[in-house]
Amino acid sequence: MGIIVQKFGGSSVANIEKLELVAEHIIREKLKGNKIVVVVSAQGKTTDRLIAEESEITSNPDKREHDVLVSTGEQVTISKLAMLLLEKKHKAVSLTGWQVPIVTNSEYSNSRIRYIHNETIEEYLEAGNIVIVAGFQGVDENGNITTFGRGGSDTTAVALAASLKAERCDIFTDVDGVYTSDPKIVSSVEKIKSISYDEMLEMSSMGAKVLHNRCVEIGKKYNVPIYVKSTFEKNSIGTLVNTNNNLEDLVINGVTKDDYISRITIVGLENKIGKTFELFKILSKNLINIDVISQSFGEHITKDIAFTVKMNDLSKTLEVLNEHKSILGIQEILHSENLAKVSIIGVGIANKPGVAADMFEALYENSINMHMISTSEIKISVLVDSKDSDLAVKAIHKKFFNK
């Protein structure tokens, strides 16, 4: 009998009707002879409601107390789901983060898991219980309640699967898997049957919102097969995220886009060792996230560097750069707004130069201008004008999937 971890998000547990669907998924796996660990989020808009109530008290909530407050949301869900399963004559027991315990560091509201004690869960499983664990929360070594930040329940689920050496982790969501592109842009998207952890990381950082990077990273590190499935389908096969053993086969897995990008160009940075480092250190100190970077090459006295930031970081970035303009020896700072990053993702891209050519051809055929190009082992991204981004996704999707 293997252990299976199932995770259900806030919209999947929003009310009693949806909890009934969740119970069906759990009982179906249980009846196959598996040991089941379930991870749930707070119901529907509960967390939003608690935060609204908090904002009546203070605009700057203490982070420790914030975690005490919001962690009640998942605690309500675990007890309700356990009651429902018990009502259906299945042994079930709920555990909060501290009851497991899931031990984290003390960074409130954004804590990271240090270790998980398996004993309590394993004892309850041995005794035939379905074990229902509160997502998104843990406890630090001093007994303070901590929470994990966005995507926290996915993290709980995959971390538990890793710690318990589960056969797999099923992440139930509103959609029945990961798609080759956004169905709102490309009408003929295909569901991806299988994708590697690295590709999934690229997909989600590129705008596919199905899984949070943090849980994929844990899945990769501990080799936990993750299935993305639909709560609202009985026999959803979903998408499997695991280690891709066929690195030599090129599989383009998806076309994604990320709007609201700005590009900043630094003209005339002194071409001296350490200057580039100094520039990015200042930006990082000011908590500005840099994405694509490219720089001019050649042996000149000065060099030019361009990089992208999210649109809502633009004004702060320009402010910081202007402050340090003379120290860094910058001649001029230029910027362009309303750009979008369009990417294709697939293991083996780096070894197949034809892929980049095909992608650029699709853009050329549609008269779409490329402002920057960036490549990695499994990804090619190009910067285009925002107005062209949907067309770019469609054209590239057609080129690779022939629809």
Added chain:
Amino acid sequence: MGIIVQKFGGSSVANIEKLELVAEHIIREKLKGNKIVVVVSAQGKTTDRLIAEESEITSNPDKREHDVLVSTGEQVTISKLAMLLLEKKHKAVSLTGWQVPIVTNSEYSNSRIRYIHNETIEEYLEAGNIVIVAGFQGVDENGNITTFGRGGSDTTAVALAASLKAERCDIFTDVDGVYTSDPKIVSSVEKIKSISYDEMLEMSSMGAKVLHNRCVEIGKKYNVPIYVKSTFEKNSIGTLVNTNNNLEDLVINGVTKDDYISRITIVGLENKIGKTFELFKILSKNLINIDVISQSFGEHITKDIAFTVKMNDLSKTLEVLNEHKSILGIQEILHSENLAKVSIIGVGIANKPGVAADMFEALYENSINMHMISTSEIKISVLVDSKDSDLAVKAIHKKFFNK
């Protein structure tokens, strides 16, 4: 610097405006140089809402999971109150039952405190914090969440005061103390300045709903001075419940009544050793609570016994008695409904026969018929017709308080 425990109930913390009043009471005591431990209940109707949601899932909730669910109510309050105090620049920290920890037995929904660890609270107090503890909840020795049943937050407060050797425990309520009678009956009630634990126990079992017996019993056992005060008055002196050192002084502290009483008369019970015991054992096995008992005396072959039960236990009691009528050798079972018990409470009553005479005189002057009389060290109760009970309370109150 002494420790003071302050307890605020659900209606005192129902919304942000009321939490502001609570914060004022806390800060006032803190600024006097005291160390403050605060105990709070769930906000307003929160517990009722959670129970309503629970009843959508099951009509027979698992008790362990019920406690996991309802204990979230107090957890929300402690975090909000801590945030509010921090917003006002006072160091504050919240603790759930398990974080203290308050260790209980495993009787879910009605657990009893085994012991309290003082260390965490003491460390936070030493560091200058106001410590805010969730009322009504604890944790058993296996790490399961438990709750205390009705009046649970009062119990938490007085138990913490006992464990921490606090100077006193202030219970803040909607009223500013304990009164000599029910203001709805006697317009000229007086607030009691000081009352002993035993008298308070009699008062609350007689229908005064201010403090729950369980917390008074703990107060008595560990000699914790308890003040009953109003949340809505800045300088409420309230009523002090403590050990009465003046046992020789007669102080009539209150006149109370308890409506909806029935009397059952057993006629012709065999006058043999063990028969009375057998009768009450059968009633107790059937979970019927007996109150006042009186029996005929003398050396006859049979005896008569009368006792009172609550009106809603009457039919069940009669049923049980009729079943066992022949076994017990009862000749006849009579009953009267619509009775009320009117009592006066005061230390030293037993040593002052004049008190009973005064009480009976007050009733006689108002032509009120007494059906039964029962006395204890600190209480005299008489059974009257329900229709006379308000008049009886007024008449007795006037006799002893001269108003």
